[in-house]
Amino acid sequence: MVGTAPAGPTRRRLAGPALFVAVGLLLVAVAPAVLSPFRLDLLGKYLCYAIVAVGIGLAWGRGGMLTLGQGVFFGLGGYAMGMHLKLREAGPGGLPDFMVWSGVESLPALWRPFANPVFALAMVVLLPVTVAVLLGLLVFRQRVRGAYFAVLSQALAAAFVILLVGQQGLTGGTNGLTNFQMFYGLDLYQPGDKRILYLVVVGVLGAMFLLAWQLSRSRFGQLLVAVRDGEDRVRFLGYEPAVVKTIAFAVSAGMAGIAGALFVPMVGLLSPANLGIVASLELLVGVAIGGRFSLAGAVGGALLVNYAKTIFSEESADNWIYLQGAMFVVVMLWAPRGLAGLAADLRTAVRHRRRRPPRSVPAPLPSGTAAVVANRAEEPA
Amino acid sequence: MATLNQLVIGASIGAVLLLIALGLTFTFGQMGVINMAHGEFIMAGAYTAYLLQPLVGTQSVLVALPVAFAVAGVLGLILERLAIRHFYGRPLDTLLLTWGISLVLQQVARDIFGAPNVQVRAPGWLTGGLDLGVRLPYNRVFIMVLAVGCVLAIWLYLTRLRHGRRMRAVMQNRQLAAVSGVATERVDQLTFFIGSGLAGVAGVALTLIGPVGPTLGTNYIVDAFLVVVAGGLGQLRGAVIAAFALGILNSFVEFWVDNGASLAKVVVFAVIIGFLQLRPQGMFVVRTRALS
Numbered sequence: 001m002v003g004t005a006p007a008g009p010t011r012r013r014l015a016g017p018a019l020f021v022a023v024g025l026l027l028v029a030v031a032p033a034v035l036s037p038f039r040l041d042l043l044g045k046y047l048c049y050a051i052v053a054v055g056i057g058l059a060w061g062r063g064g065m066l067t068l069g070q071g072v073f074f075g076l077g078g079y080a081m082g083m084h085l086k087l088r089e090a091g092p093g094g095l096p097d098f099m100v101w102s103g104v105e106s107l108p109a110l111w112r113p114f115a116n117p118v119f120a121l122a123m124v125v126l127l128p129v130t131v132a133v134l135l136g137l138l139v140f141r142q143r144v145r146g147a148y149f150a151v152l153s154q155a156l157a158a159a160f161v162i163l164l165v166g167q168q169g170l171t172g173g174t175n176g177l178t179n180f181q182m183f184y185g186l187d188l189y190q191p192g193d194k195r196i197l198y199l200v201v202v203g204v205l206g207a208m209f210l211l212a213w214q215l216s217r218s219r220f221g222q223l224l225v226a227v228r229d230g231e232d233r234v235r236f237l238g239y240e241p242a243v244v245k246t247i248a249f250a251v252s253a254g255m256a257g258i259a260g261a262l263f264v265p266m267v268g269l270l271s272p273a274n275l276g277i278v279a280s281l282e283l284l285v286g287v288a289i290g291g292r293f294s295l296a297g298a299v300g301g302a303l304l305v306n307y308a309k310t311i312f313s314e315e316s317a318d319n320w321i322y323l324q325g326a327m328f329v330v331v332m333l334w335a336p337r338g339l340a341g342l343a344a345d346l347r348t349a350v351r352h353r354r355r356r357p358p359r360s361v362p363a364p365l366p367s368g369t370a371a372v373v374a375n376r377a378e379e380p381a
Numbered sequence: 382m383a384t385l386n387q388l389v390i391g392a393s394i395g396a397v398l399l400l401i402a403l404g405l406t407f408t409f410g411q412m413g414v415i416n417m418a419h420g421e422f423i424m425a426g427a428y429t430a431y432l433l434q435p436l437v438g439t440q441s442v443l444v445a446l447p448v449a450f451a452v453a454g455v456l457g458l459i460l461e462r463l464a465i466r467h468f469y470g471r472p473l474d475t476l477l478l479t480w481g482i483s484l485v486l487q488q489v490a491r492d493i494f495g496a497p498n499v500q501v502r503a504p505g506w507l508t509g510g511l512d513l514g515v516r517l518p519y520n521r522v523f524i525m526v527l528a529v530g531c532v533l534a535i536w537l538y539l540t541r542l543r544h545g546r547r548m549r550a551v552m553q554n555r556q557l558a559a560v561s562g563v564a565t566e567r568v569d570q571l572t573f574f575i576g577s578g579l580a581g582v583a584g585v586a587l588t589l590i591g592p593v594g595p596t597l598g599t600n601y602i603v604d605a606f607l608v609v610v611a612g613g614l615g616q617l618r619g620a621v622i623a624a625f626a627l628g629i630l631n632s633f634v635e636f637w638v639d640n641g642a643s644l645a646k647v648v649v650f651a652v653i654i655g656f657l658q659l660r661p662q663g664m665f666v667v668r669t670r671a672l673s
Contacts, residue, residue: 151606329464332481
């Protein structure tokens with residue numbers, strides 16, 4: 001927990017930034033040099049998921065909002081970008097390929113403004129944020145929370161996918177949007193240009209991580225954690241928890257939207273299968289395994305899980321499903337705070353042995369413990 | 382005429398949702414557990430009917446109902462003993478845990494029965510329909526009768542039998558029930574058994590109106606959760622009203638609105654969010670002085 005480190009020895013205070021720089025260098029300088037273009041593309045895809053994970057870490061880890069519909073925001077950003085790219089390709093007056101196949105004669109009004117690159121970029125963020133703010137205000141203001149919110153966000157994901165599949169002529173239906181060639185002047189079939197896109201993704205991930213980190217360290221971040229651990233108490237202190245939660249939820253939605261927009265050129269397609277209930281939960285797996293209370297854990301977990309998915313799916317898709325299910329069970333049963341939680345426990349244990357503090361001094365609680373305790377206290381009356 | 386037809390279709394879907402939601406609402410209300418693997422008990426019930434078919438022949442549905450109840454119930458009990466009981470009162474953690482289990486169970490079904498859907502033949506007396514100016518298909522009428530029967534049984538259980546009253550006691554105030562001598566852990570197990578068993582019954586009912594596949598449960602579980610949210614936690618009345626309302630609303634939007642099939646879920650979602658503005662805790666709430 002870099003953000004909450006007390007003013008301890010300088011070595012510990014610098015550990016977080018040092019790790020950040022090291023990982024950054026690894027991604028920017030080493031990865032493009034050693035990985036084949038194919039593997040670099042895959043890494044770029046994982047990094048897109050990691051951007052979503054940062055948002056989930058903020059909303060779920062800090063804010064306690066288990067969002068099972070993050071795929072919706074990922075999809076809104078992705079489709080906004082995909083629509084623009086398709087229109088660019090079709091040229092002025094042209095129709096995207098799938099519209100021709102499904103017999104659409106003229107460009108639907110919904111699509112028209114997306115020809116403008118600036119409008120499309122704005123929509124990548126504004127669409128998910130608007131939906132999140134609307135849903136957040138309507139739901140959180142009525143004090144609908146916890147599991148209810150999780151169920152509602154999942155229902156939103158289900159409805160969104162059915163809508164996308166049903167509106168074949170507008171959205172490309174089950175196939176979604178495919179065959180992208182250009183992305184703001186980059187030729188997606190050129191490894192060199194693809195590497196630039198990859199670097200853009202790395203840069204965006206870094207920026208989002210810093211943003212989330214800074215938010216967590218700020219007064220707002222403390223308020224968010226307070227809302228997570230005792231919403232009513234925060235209300236008694238004169239704050240409006242609904243606003244705090246909505247802001248965090250909207251930020252995480254915006255991040256998911258940006259990730260979706262980068263995913264489209266990186267992977268070259270976006271279909272409802274990338275954003276449904278299952279896909280939304282898969283976005284959560286990494287965060288749960290890496291450790292939801294640590295932003296770095298969330299990012300690491302997302303990278304690890306998606307890498308594992310590729311490796312295992314290359315052998316057999318069935319094995320991956322078993323492994324994924326098993327990971328959920330193991331993490332929830334034995335390590336609810338994920339790998340980052342285990343690492344924190346380990347660090348505490350090591351420090352303890354080294355210093356041998358007198359028995360009367362209580363051990364510092366690893367962060368996140370409070371949440372687990374709070375969860376237990378939530379038992380229905 | 383078409384209206385009546387849609388009403389029957391919607392009500393029969395509502396009846397299935399009700400059977401599924403009953404188990405969810407009781408486990409959620411009583412133990413604070415969100416069981417995503419509940420959908421796989423539906424699937425288990427449906428495959429039970431499929432397996433019984435060659436053994437019992439055309440009347441398999443009647444035999445399958447009690448067997449599926451037992452099979453799904455025992456599955457639920459095993460799940461509760463092995464995993465879920467460690468998570469009481471932590472709904473979000475159970476949600477993720479049971480989702481992992483649900484993934485595994487689906488894959489197990491895929492390995493045993495294959496990914497393609499299978500068909501269960503309905504007995505002769507369930508084909509055809511009742512002609513009342515508009516045709517009421519017997520299979521849909523049967524599902525509604527089945528659901529009404531199950532609800533009546535549950536209601537009698539909750540109000541007339543000692544076990545059922547204990548269940549309500551635990552749901553309303555666990556600690557007070559425990560100090561009054563109710564063995565809450567046993568009650569929890571029984572609740573889980575009955576709730577999962579009802580999902581199995583719902584699975585058999587679903588074989589009458591469609592094919593059976595490994596993802597059968599996933600298609601219904603989200604709607605069933607919405608029924609729980611709209612009806613209120615652990616509320617029998619709420620679940621009944623919300624389930625039928627949801628089923629019928631869904632079927633009418635699909636029928637009346639142009640390209641409605643893809644819009645129906647969006648409309649239902651919007652209606653539920655709207656409804657929560659009026660009643661944030663669902664239709665019926667047990668009033669307590671607790672803050673949250």
